[in-house]
Amino acid sequence: MEKITFEKKLEEKELIELIKNITFRGLYNESGEPLKPYKGAKFSLVRVNPPKYPTSFPEIMHIQPQPLFTAQPTIYKSQIDVLSEVDNFLKTIGKRIHTLGFEGIQYWWEGRGRFHVLPPIIEKHTYPLKNGFFDLAKIAERFKGTYVKDAKGNLHELSNITIRDYYVDGESKIKYLDIFNPNANLINYGLRFTGNSDFYIICDGSHRMDYALEHMDKPINAILVESENLLPYYALPMPFRPTTRLSSKHAEKIYPKLERDKIHLLNDFLKKVLHYNWEKGGLHVSKLRSNAKIH
Template structure:
């Protein structure tokens, strides 16, 4: 194993301050400045427990009860798990455990670069359902004051269902662009369910969760992010919440190409042209997280 060197340990408070400075990769305010998803969020430590039986999801502790944990994509890449095994060995050498992190750790990995590792991040969201389908009109209100840019730099309000004259490059434009993914109208969480749907979804650290829960078979400390004020909400998450299990276990991201009918990919909330605008820019908060990320062009 190449040498891993401890660079710095950040306190819980310092880690929270860093998280407050992350931005959306492609969401802006009316002045064209980046929007901060966690600027007014509340942070607290909690515990995630392994699944109780085959097919069930891990559970996150919320007060005195446990709630099922959702994920944007139930896929695990074993080469990432192998990396985590080495990082966990490094942490143990400094009297820390990946299962019990309550702060952020910065380390330098010879030949690979500098990284941070922190507790898995779990967000609390509350959407509204109509007969089991997302109430899109209600969801649009969550985007008030949030804009996306097209290819010529024009701002378009995400609180509007249809974006007008949206340029996809310097020449071609779409007269009307529905902001939502075309699959949104067919995603149902149970016919007959109306009203609020509260769920907890992992937004960073799915591989860390899986490594500790499945390989070490222990509960894991996680960071819960929720609205700071009662009655308020976080910005909508970029993908639909889906059950954690069953999980697709692949050797690597590249190995997906071997399975031509692999269909359990994440379901983005927004249209393909803008689907990654709600992804987080962790480096804006000074966090270098070693995670699979695509370099898709975002305006």
């Protein structure tokens, strides 16, 4: 068995500073500098309780119980197996995945590299709804002052619902590019609801959450992020259950008609720009993250 060695503990203050230095992978200011999603955000430690019935959902205990949403309703057994080994390592230093405080544990995994394990991160998002659908015009306004790059390095303001002359390579361009995923118009959260609604979405740690809530049947601590300036998350909030369970990400290829996966907010040319670059903050939290090229 590969050896896991404890290196150091990140205390709350240090961890917050690292988290604040995370950047978007493809969202910039007018000077072309990567933006930081958590600038000015407030952080707190909360508890998430397991669902009591097959028809209920995990609840985040914040002021009053709130249902927990996820952007990724797919869980990979290969990742759960990894977490089981990490949890066994944590036991040797008097910790467990589900009882971590506002802290991070840095460790070295022989043959794999350096990693950090910390409580899952949940973001509180307030989204404008119009008859239960995302009000995309209002959501676009939130991107004012933020830009994406095309293949030529040209900056395009994301608050413009339609981008003009977006280059996909050095020569070919899309004359008019709608920034939103066309399927975003199909997702409805209740026809009776218009106005702002709060969604608590797992941003990092879906597998840690699943490991604690489903495999251990234990509550888990999580870090809650709140900010009036929090930009929309990269994918729409989905119910925590039902969960699609696969042996690994590679197994997705066996099921070409598997349709219940994340629904990105932005279209296929832009869908990765709202992903976070955790390593810019000095945090190594996952090997599942996409290496897709982002301008």
